[in-house]
Amino acid sequence: DTGVSQDPRHKITKRGQNVTFRCDPISEHNRLYWYRQTLGQGPEFLTYFQNEAQLEKSRLLSDRFSAERPKGSFSTLEIQRTEQGDSAMYLCASSTIMGEQYFGPGTRLTVT
Amino acid sequence: GEDVEQSLFLSVREGDSSVINCTYTDSSSTYLYWYKQEPGAGLQLLTYIFSNMDMKQDQRLTVLLNKKDKHLSLRIADTQTGDSAIYFCAEYLSSGYALNFGKGTSLLVTP
Numbered sequence: 001d002t003g004v005s006q007d008p009r010h011k012i013t014k015r016g017q018n019v020t021f022r023c024d025p026i027s028e029h030n031r032l033y034w035y036r037q038t039l040g041q042g043p044e045f046l047t048y049f050q051n052e053a054q055l056e057k058s059r060l061l062s063d064r065f066s067a068e069r070p071k072g073s074f075s076t077l078e079i080q081r082t083e084q085g086d087s088a089m090y091l092c093a094s095s096t097i098m099g100e101q102y103f104g105p106g107t108r109l110t111v112t
Numbered sequence: 113g114e115d116v117e118q119s120l121f122l123s124v125r126e127g128d129s130s131v132i133n134c135t136y137t138d139s140s141s142t143y144l145y146w147y148k149q150e151p152g153a154g155l156q157l158l159t160y161i162f163s164n165m166d167m168k169q170d171q172r173l174t175v176l177l178n179k180k181d182k183h184l185s186l187r188i189a190d191t192q193t194g195d196s197a198i199y200f201c202a203e204y205l206s207s208g209y210a211l212n213f214g215k216g217t218s219l220l221v222t223p
Contacts, residue, residue: 004154033210042116042200042213043155056209091154100145101211103155 002026004104006092012110013082020078021107025094032075033101034067037089049075082111116214118201123220130188132217134201139182143204146186150197196221
């Protein structure tokens with residue numbers, strides 16, 4: 001299977017804890033994107049990487065959020081000091097430059 | 113930012129055609145997309161259209177684009193119960209990286 005994969009698929013955490021999600025893009029894709037989706041809404045852009053460089057961050061990405069793509073392959077998204085408002089589906093997508101974005105299955109985060 | 117607009121719900125009978133409409137925001141958008149999302153799953157790319165086209169057909173799917181009105185539609189012919197899902201319209205922003213999604217249209221196909 002050469003699609004986008006994400007791990008874990010589900011995460012339940014207590015408020016105030018830190019969580020980290022991983023995304024493995026399609027291997028030949030040099031762009032990687034993170035989106036957040038809440039119930040009843042479409043995905044909202046968070047950030048994107050071209051190779052290992054983080055080129056854009058949305059204003060939705062507060063300073064408690066950090067994303068990395070250290071070797072230009074997989075990426076991690078960390079949320080520190082989680083809040084209940086962080087509960088959402090976190091989606092990763094990848095593409096070639098100017099190509100279509102292919103999405104992974106998402107990580108559903110529940111903050112209790 | 114501005115909102116991509118979609119109607120929230122559509123119900124059709126199996127075998128009928130479904131038409132899902134979308135109004136997008138960025139007149140400079142180069143590509144427009146339709147994605148499908150089933151419960152608890154990620155987004156599946158269904159089809160897309162380049163902004164210099166006004167129609168694209170792909171098996172049961174037909175996309176129509178009216179650039180003047182910034183209107184996009186997705187027609188599904190011979191709709192099946194397996195087509196029941198949420199359909200998202202998305203515009204590729206002229207900034208060159210992010211997709212701007214609508215809130216999705218929930219399609220229910222009844223037998």
